[in-house]
Amino acid sequence: MIQTQHLTKKFGRFTAVDKLNLYVPEGTVFGLVGENGAGKTTTLSMLATLSTPTSGKAVINGYDVVRHPSDVRRSIGFMPDSFGVYDDLSVDEYLEFYADCYAVPRAVMQKRRQDLLERVQLVDKRHTYVNALSRGMQQRLEIARCLMHNPPVLILDEPASGLDPRSRIELRSVLKELKALKKTVVISSHILYELAEFADEIGILRRGQIAAVASVSVMLQHSSSQRTLWIATKSSQHVLEQALRDVPEVSSVTYFPEGVEVIYQGTLEEQSELLLKLLRRGVRVSQFAERPTDIEALFLRLTSEREEGGSA
């Protein structure tokens, strides 16, 4: 479990993290999303005991980060946003070195290392020098390294940063796989959708404060029950209005010179009916396509709906 209360970090007169309250229950994954400079690294550094809070409190696995830093360090695996690797160690040696730092018994170390190398898909690289691995592989190795002492809590600071698209996809599949380990995880990113598959809950950090929190399952429920359709057409707005006027599944329509964007809440079969209806009503459709859900817009809408509704 991770809990912060009014956690604050100031650099001189500048407040980087401002009375932050977070609660991450045991075994759940919390995604901290924020633009550059929002305060993600500063927050995670305090949780990892690398930086002392100016005020407020953070407790990890029952230990206060200021009063019991050694217990906190034993309880966490921390992956910083930038890291160096040891040049002349193989993957196997690298993981063994970290296990030794935590006095993991040899037999336990060997079994765990094998298990972790499988999970991060690096078994065939075990004899490769760490500095010869690609950035994506090094990133996955770092995740394995964080887990060598089997901590209950993982703190991952922007693990996907600097990765090419393919490595990002590989990392996402590794992170999803890690869910089976039931760790309590805080993971940061500046891209919300990257965390949507892995996190249980997502919080948006803005200027050191949590601007909104939403459960990913609620977001996904909404995104699957509602689709955005793009209908490209040269027909006039009047023709379109007539054609869409009595379609109950259409909850919102935005007109553009090249076509119309429709928020649609029906099934896929009903969606094909919509196309037929438009054609029968004389709309000259040149494109009819589903737009990928803008998960950030959905998140903001959901959280603002909730705020307007008055519940937490």
Ligand SMILES: Nc1ncnc2c1ncn2[C@@H]1O[C@H](COP(=O)(O)OP(=O)(O)OP(=O)(O)O)[C@@H](O)[C@H]1O
């Ligand atoms: N040691 C420091 N001294 C002064 N200001 C700092 C220090 N460390 C961070 N800051 C400032 O605190 C703010 C938050 O920085 P932080 O690195 O936590 O943001 P971030 O969300 O992790 O962004 P990024 O994605 O760019 O790493 C920024 O404005 C940064 O310039």
